[in-house]
Structures are given as structure tokens and as C-alpha cells.
Amino acid sequence: MNETVSLAVARDAAARRAVVRGGFYPWLVVGLLCVAQILSFADRQVLNLMVAPIRHDLAISDTQISLLMGFSFALFYTVCGIPLARIADRGNRRWLITAGALAWSLATASCGLAQRYAHLLVARIGVGVGEATLSPTAFSLITDYFPPSRRATAQSVYGLGTYVGAGLAFLLGGAVIHFASRHGALTLPLIGEVRPWQSVFLILGGAGTAFGLLLLLIREPASGERSGPTQTPGLWRTLRGHRKTLMYHHLGFAMTAFAGYGSAAWLPSYFIRVRHWTPVEVGLVYGGAVAVFGALGVVAGGLLADRWGRRGQTDATLRVGVWASLLAIPCTAALLPVQGLAPTALLLAVAVFLFSMPLGAAVAGLHEIVPPAARAQASAVYLFVLNLIGLGFGPTAVALVTDYVFRDDRAVGASLVLVCGTALALAALLLRLGLEPYRRSYARQRTAE
Numbered sequence: 001m002n003e004t005v006s007l008a009v010a011r012d013a014a015a016r017r018a019v020v021r022g023g024f025y026p027w028l029v030v031g032l033l034c035v036a037q038i039l040s041f042a043d044r045q046v047l048n049l050m051v052a053p054i055r056h057d058l059a060i061s062d063t064q065i066s067l068l069m070g071f072s073f074a075l076f077y078t079v080c081g082i083p084l085a086r087i088a089d090r091g092n093r094r095w096l097i098t099a100g101a102l103a104w105s106l107a108t109a110s111c112g113l114a115q116r117y118a119h120l121l122v123a124r125i126g127v128g129v130g131e132a133t134l135s136p137t138a139f140s141l142i143t144d145y146f147p148p149s150r151r152a153t154a155q156s157v158y159g160l161g162t163y164v165g166a167g168l169a170f171l172l173g174g175a176v177i178h179f180a181s182r183h184g185a186l187t188l189p190l191i192g193e194v195r196p197w198q199s200v201f202l203i204l205g206g207a208g209t210a211f212g213l214l215l216l217l218i219r220e221p222a223s224g225e226r227s228g229p230t231q232t233p234g235l236w237r238t239l240r241g242h243r244k245t246l247m248y249h250h251l252g253f254a255m256t257a258f259a260g261y262g263s264a265a266w267l268p269s270y271f272i273r274v275r276h277w278t279p280v281e282v283g284l285v286y287g288g289a290v291a292v293f294g295a296l297g298v299v300a301g302g303l304l305a306d307r308w309g310r311r312g313q314t315d316a317t318l319r320v321g322v323w324a325s326l327l328a329i330p331c332t333a334a335l336l337p338v339q340g341l342a343p344t345a346l347l348l349a350v351a352v353f354l355f356s357m358p359l360g361a362a363v364a365g366l367h368e369i370v371p372p373a374a375r376a377q378a379s380a381v382y383l384f385v386l387n388l389i390g391l392g393f394g395p396t397a398v399a400l401v402t403d404y405v406f407r408d409d410r411a412v413g414a415s416l417v418l419v420c421g422t423a424l425a426l427a428a429l430l431l432r433l434g435l436e437p438y439r440r441s442y443a444r445q446r447t448a449e
Contacts, residue, residue, distance in 0.1 A: 026145035029218055030157050033138040036101055036215060037161025038168060039208045040131045043108040044073065046169035046204060047124075049268045049279060049287075050177070050197040057195060058117045062409070066399035068124050069265045074392035077128035078384040085136035085380030089373060093137045094218045100133025101212035109205025112198040113191070135383055140376035143367045144221050149310060151367065152317060156302025156360025160295035163356050166264060167291025169204075174283020176200045242369055245441040248434025249318065250385040253362045255427035256325055257390025258397070259420040260355045263332070264290070265395035266402075270335075270413045275344075285341065289348040294356040301357030305364060314442045315435045317365025321358035322435075325428040328354040332420050336413050369441040394423070 047054070051065055088096055107126030114120035138158055146154045177196050194202065267286060271277040277285075301320045308316035331351035338347050363379065370378040401415040402408070 041165025104130025105208030112201030163294025170287025252430035297356035
């Protein structure tokens, strides 16, 4: 057995024993990783609330700003994720995550110093490279620390950081913009005068830098042995062996991300442009819905997948994605005709809940069909597809329809419904087609173990 396989098998065995001895430390690890995810998504999503001031100050279009939201970030996030995940499978994951957290936090702070579009674009690329260290490594660690019957729940608790972070970004962004509207630009020591949107990036970058060092509290599972195969196939052999399953899994969940990132990028602008909400109102209503109901949804999805799995439905993780996507379609379509703050807030809560349900279940399902030695790398390939399609093209697709189909900034709501509704329908179809191949892959991996 080569060294990489030995390390991965030892990690898996030690994690299973750690859960039996006591459940506190594994949940502490999940908690730390969840906070890191909160900060990373706050850094990633905060730009969405500040479209108007950034467009004004930098004199750019919706399509240009969509590249800041999605493609420029996603391209480097996904490309760097695979080699960084290879390091995670072979080396010390704690140091990798810590270095990544410090890197993306400093890059976020540099967004607050940008004076030109090109500078902000480069800084956003830096955020993407730093954040590429987090999720594949975190997925691998969490899988090591929990048995299969609890992995979907544990992955979902980590995944709730996605929605808490995005909600925090809207709440913080709205509060800072409101403060600045009353007090004007801020003057900071050594930096000088900064615009309100710049101060948001500086605050988040400073918070992430301070927290990054706490990630050193995470330790690798102790070495040990477990029964099972003495050899594990490499990553690409694993992917070839499950290529039909992974095609449906990756593309199906990528389309849910396409709809999720597209809506998260442009719903704030829709409420500001069309409903004439203030940034504070958007932060409170939409940010609150994302933080609370997004977190509840992702945990509910994991609990549901684990419950169905214990009843013998080995394809439960994909089934969660099918039902959540189908139910989210009418919620998305209803956003335009529904009027009034309270009805809109209720509809947003339901929609965000459904959008978030597949997040943790998707990763747990992937880890059930790949061997321990390839989990971080398999996660990186999944995130490559998910983020390149979802984050890379979701926000830009909505902007392109607004700019070149409707040719009207106020038509952003219609663009959202058209793009996101189509993506959700495709997600449900692809995941439904993937149920049978997934069951075969699941059985094959259980036989190999």
C-alpha cells in the first residue's frame, strides 16, 4: 500500500473510533470549519448588495460586474481547487486551510483598496484562489470524523455556513451603507478616505485574518487501522468507474447552484431597482431569510437524506435534490407577482429553504461512492463543475438576458425567473436520471470495502 492510501485509510479508521469514544471534538471541528465557511461566503457574496455604488464609482455595466460576482472568481477557484485538494489528500489539511483563510482574507481586504475595475478584478481572483483550499479539505476532514449514517447531517451543518455567510454579507453591507449615507465616507488610519462599499471589504478581510489562526485548533485524526481494502484506485480511475453517476450528480447539482448563485447575485438589485427597497431593507429581509432559512434548509436536507438512507434508500442524497428543485420552481416564479413586504419575505423564506436543501446531501452522496484516498480530490472535481457552471455562469446568464434580451435594467426580475426556472427544471431532470446509476455505484463501492 502506498503512503497516500495508508494515510487516508488511517484517517478513516481513526475518525470512526473518535465518534465512538465521544462526539464533542468532531462537532468542534465542524463548528470551526462552519465559521470559516461563513466568513468565506460573506467575502464572496457581499458584492451582490453593492452593485449600484460599485457600478457608479467604477463606471461599469451589469455584465462587467457579473464577472466580478461569478466568472473571475469561479475560474480560479475551480482551477486551483484540484491541485490544492491533491495536497489535502496527501498532506496536513489543518495548515492548508489556515493558509487559505489568511490568503482569501487579505485578498478581500485588498478589494477595499481598489480604485479601478482591473484592481478589483485581480483582488477577486485572489479571493477565489484562497477559498479554493477550504471546501475540498473540509469535506474530507468531516467525512473522516463521522460514520456514514451521520455524514449527510455533518456535511450539512458545515454547509449552513454558506447561507449564514451570505446572509451576514447582506446584513453587514446594508448596515454599513446606511451608516455611510448618514455620515459620509470613512477615514481610516494609514489608508485615508474610503467609500462605503470599500469599508465593507476591509471589515470582512480584517475579521477573516483574525479568525484564520483559530483554524490551527483543528488536528488531523490520529493514525490507526481498519478492516477493508489494502489498495485504493487513483482519482481518475475512480472517476472513470463512476462516470455516468458522476455526470448526472455533478451536472444536476451544478444546475441547482446555477439557479442559486444567479438569484443571490441579482435578487438584491431587483428589490432595489424595481421594488425600490433600500439596501437596509434588502439586508434585513433577504439577508435574514438567507441566514436563517438557508441554514435551516441545508440542515433539513442532510437530516432528510440520512433518514431516507437509514430506511434503505441508497439514492437518498439525489432524491433530496430532485424534490427541492421541483418545489423551488413555483416559488421562484411567484416572486414577481407577489407584492408587499410581508408576503415577499415569506416567499423568500420558503424559496431559500428549498434552494439550500441539496447542499450538504450532495457532498455526502459523493463521498459514499469514492474511496477515502480520493475524497478531497473528488470533492474538488465536483466543486470545479459546480462552481464553474453555477457561480461562473449563473450571475452572468441573468445579466446577459437583462442586457441583451430585455435590454432594460428594470427587467432583471423577468431574467431571474426565466434563467433560474430553467436551471431548476434541468437540475430535477438530471438528478432523476442519475438515481439508478447512483444506486449501482453505491453498491459497487460497498462491495469494494
